[in-house]
Amino acid sequence: MTNTPIYFLDLFEDNRIYIKREDMIPFSFGGNKARKAVRFMKEAKEKNADCIVTYGSFSSNHCRIIANAAAQAGLRCYMISPESEEVESFNSDLTALFGAVRVICPLDRVKETIDETLAQLEAEGRRPYFIMGGGHGVPGTEAFVECYEEIREYEKEQDIFFDYIFHASGTGTTQSGLVCGQWIAGEERKIIGISIARKNPRGRDVVLESAEEYLQFAKIPYEKEELEKILHFTDEYINGGYGKSNEKIQTVIRENMIKYGIPMDETYVGKAFWGMKEWMQKEGIRGKNVLFIHTGGTPLFFDFLRRE
Ligand SMILES: *Cc1c(COP(=O)(O)O)cnc(C)c1O
Numbered sequence: 524m525t526n527t528p529i530y531f532l533d534l535f536e537d538n539r540i541y542i543k544r545e546d547m548i549p550f551s552f553g554g555n556k557a558r559k560a561v562r563f564m565k566e567a568k569e570k571n572a573d574c575i576v577t578y579g580s581f582s583s584n585h586c587r588i589i590a591n592a593a594a595q596a597g598l599r600c601y602m603i604s605p606e607s608e609e610v611e612s613f614n615s616d617l618t619a620l621f622g623a624v625r626v627i628c629p630l631d632r633v634k635e636t637i638d639e640t641l642a643q644l645e646a647e648g649r650r651p652y653f654i655m656g657g658g659h660g661v662p663g664t665e666a667f668v669e670c671y672e673e674i675r676e677y678e679k680e681q682d683i684f685f686d687y688i689f690h691a692s693g694t695g696t697t698q699s700g701l702v703c704g705q706w707i708a709g710e711e712r713k714i715i716g717i718s719i720a721r722k723n724p725r726g727r728d729v730v731l732e733s734a735e736e737y738l739q740f741a742k743i744p745y746e747k748e749e750l751e752k753i754l755h756f757t758d759e760y761i762n763g764g765y766g767k768s769n770e771k772i773q774t775v776i777r778e779n780m781i782k783y784g785i786p787m788d789e790t791y792v793g794k795a796f797w798g799m800k801e802w803m804q805k806e807g808i809r810g811k812n813v814l815f816i817h818t819g820g821t822p823l824f825f826d827f828l829r830r831e
Pocket residue numbers: 554555556584585657691692693694695696697698791792818819820
């Protein structure tokens with residue numbers, strides 16, 4: 524279900540830009556959270572869970588997908604969210620439609636609220652399954668090792684090799700999966716995570732930690748220094764932080780919708796696409812095969828349109 528299309532998009536500065544459409548995963552408007560959710564829900568089922576607990580803003584792609592997947596499986600979903608992040612959006616409307624139970628708490632009490640919610644459910648004889656915010660964790664990473672494999676299959680079929688892979692990097696799970704995929708395949712190329720909020724060194728360290736966690740889990744040998752060498756996380760395009768946009772990002776979003784018919788949002792994909800172009804210009808990249816991974820967020824594109 525998750526083998527998403529890859530195709531040639533355009534020429535940019537003499538580079539051939541391809542795109543992988545993770546936003547076209549056919550579940551709840553797709554995106555990287557949908558790819559991760561498949562794995563988490565499978566594990567929840569294996570563990571015979573009877574409800575789901577997760578964390579995130581009701582406006583997040585993660586909460587939309589998990590609320591939908593839980594409702595589909597007939598499991599109640601408890602969604603812990605800091606009060607400051609309550610804004611009306613298409614994602615929050617959808618999350619409400621799926622009937623998720625909202626547990627609102629102060630920002631500095633998130634951890635306690637998660638623990639209390641889990642403890643209370645267990646005391647009631649329930650079997651909750653906890654999913655970290657953003658779909659962080661080994662199943663999330665594994666989902667993107669699989670994505671990397673799909674990219675390799677496409678390359679084999681089409682007799683092409685992508686010198687660069689760009690994508691929006693947030694909690695780092697998507698990137699850690701891709702980097703683990705590259706590590707396993709032992710290939711020379713650059714995967715560049717465009718940070719949408721986090722700064723270095725923390726941003727890069729979180730990706731590294733997730734990658735190590737996965738490789739240890741999968742019993743795949745690695746050297747930390749070597750792994751670090753293939754990890755490229757740039758914080759040059761965060762543009763003031765999470766959700767912060769600018770006129771250039773907005774122009775890229777409008778252009779891409781008109782030129783390619785592809786919706787992109789300001790928080791993740793539009794920002795990353797803009798960052799990719801800036802980076803390639805700055806580095807003087809020419810004549811390369813480049814893959815951009817569209818990681819989803821379609822409902823956020825509609826929020827953007829409505830605000831326009
Ligand atoms: C969450 C998200 C990302 C970031 O993915 P991480 O695995 O958290 O790094 C990128 N794009 C979209 C649309 C997202 O929803």
